[in-house]
Amino acid sequence: MKFIHVSDTHLGFSAYRTLCADPGPYKGLNQREVDTYRSFERFVDDAIELRPDVILHSGDLFDSIRPSNRTLGFAMEQFLRLSKEGIPIVIIAGNHSMPRIRETGSVFRLFDHIEGVHCIYRGGYEKVRIGDMTIHGLPYAEGEEYLTRLDSISPADSRYNVMMLHTGVASLKAFQNSSTNDQVIEDSHLQKNMDYVALGHYHGYQKILDNAYYSGSTERFSFSEARQDKGYLVIDLDKGTKEFVSLPARKMIDLPYIDALHLDAESLINEIENSIPDNIDGAIVRMTVNRVLSSVRNSINAKKIKEQFSTAAHFELRIVSSQDKMSVQSTSAVFGHIEDEFISFVNARPIENIDKQRIKELGLSYLKKEAGQSD
Known part of the structure; x- marks a missing residue:
């Protein structure tokens, strides 16, 4: 069973006033916004070539709860490319995608009808079965209720079980003594009886446990990430291999x-x-x-x-x-x-x-x- 773990693509992110001068469909757009599109498009190109059994996106697909029509259209085009190739993708909502008010709704509903696209965004723990693998997805949330849902996750009756979370982990220095309201969990909450735990929220590639990794983001978003490689992980559970694949990112x-x-x-x-x-x-x-x-x-x-x-x-x-x-x-x-x-x-x-x-x-x-x- 081979799958790709990717995260924190932040489609639609924009910063600075530099505009894209390259000829083509992106000319005149904010350059940093274009950077997020290009890195994701390159990732989809790679995925089509690698032919994984499934892609796992562990949160913050978009940079905001209400992405622009342009950003939504771009995401739709890329998902349709994957669907046409028969490559399923499972996405959990990260902190940039979870409305604080339930009545606000979610943009992920737009993708529910695309064959092979599975979005977990309703707040609760959901399972998705892809071949011999059961994916246990828990979207971002804050407070004790999140920990209760997390601890309720247990392996299903399938050959492989993989958990997807968008959260901070206390053992990682970046989340120690954090002044933000981010959800941060102890390593003990990670299911050690899972074959793999796909983590999102931290933007650097990082091993937490033998079976738990952050894939990092696909583009650089702050100077704290200046020295980080950007990309995604390719995991083959049958062979027991993990490979980090770099993507071009703005220096x-x-x-x-x-x-x-x-x-x-x-x-x-x-x-x-x-x-x-x-x-x-x-x-x-x-x-x-x-x-x-x-x-x-x-x-x-x-x-x-x-x-x-x-x-x-x-x-x-x-x-x-x-x-x-x-x-x-x-x-x-x-x-x-x-x-x-x-x-x-x-x-x-x-x-x-x-x-x-x-x-x-x-x-x-x-x-x-x-x-x-x-x-």
């Missing part, structure tokens, strides 16, 4: 901090120029300069710095004064430390009945006004 470069305490403006510019990597073409680049004297900060030529990063898809310069106050000079988008945090916060929160993109635009305009910036 993100978070450059080492520059300490400017003893640098004048000219020396700082030279230091910045000497810190530019060899290949930044198409990359998302962030540079942080610490302990800048006020006299130096006021004389920094942002235009000259921008020219050094002109081939990057997005460049962000964060400047911290010697009094520990942050200011930002950014190109391709007016984003900096607080702006980046705001976008990450909005992206990570389910927002119902309101256009999430509109919230981002309004929030950024207020932050720019507060900082004395203008378009």
Whole structure:
């Protein structure tokens, strides 16, 4: 029994103001949105070539509860490709897909009629039988009720049993002392009598137990993921093999901090120029300069710095004064430390009945006004 484990595709994610310039159907769209489409399309290409018995998607197919018509149309096209090839896919809803209010409904209902597409999104534990495998799916939820449902899962009378969860795991450093309201479970809640546990929510490829893995996301979404490979897992239960397959992803470069305490403006510019990597073409680049004297900060030529990063898809310069106050000079988008945090916060929160993109635009305009910036 061979299957593919994929997760956290976040279709429809958008950030920065860079637009896709490539000729074709994506021209003029937000470049980061296009990146999510291309990585998923490449994944489907691979899946059709690999011919697995089933694909398991362990949550956050979309980046929001209410994806755009364009995003829904793209997902529909890719599912129809898989259906035409006779490759079933089982998807559980992640935290970006679960409405807080039951009456809100779910976009996953749109895919219920496509042959071979099985969506688990109604809140409860569901089982799907594919050949010799029973898939035990539990969509994202918070609170004790989730743990009760989790502990009720037990193997079915089939040759193989696989569990799918979208949750944090306490043994993973990323979820220790987390200040968010994410659901985090102990390793003991993972069913050790399962042949495999397909985890989603953490964006890096990570082994938790011998039979429990995060496949990670298919694209990079924050600088914390800059050094992570992106892709999916191919598991063959008959042979007992697991293989991580990388997908092309947008390069993100978070450059080492520059300490400017003893640098004048000219020396700082030279230091910045000497810190530019060899290949930044198409990359998302962030540079942080610490302990800048006020006299130096006021004389920094942002235009000259921008020219050094002109081939990057997005460049962000964060400047911290010697009094520990942050200011930002950014190109391709007016984003900096607080702006980046705001976008990450909005992206990570389910927002119902309101256009999430509109919230981002309004929030950024207020932050720019507060900082004395203008378009």
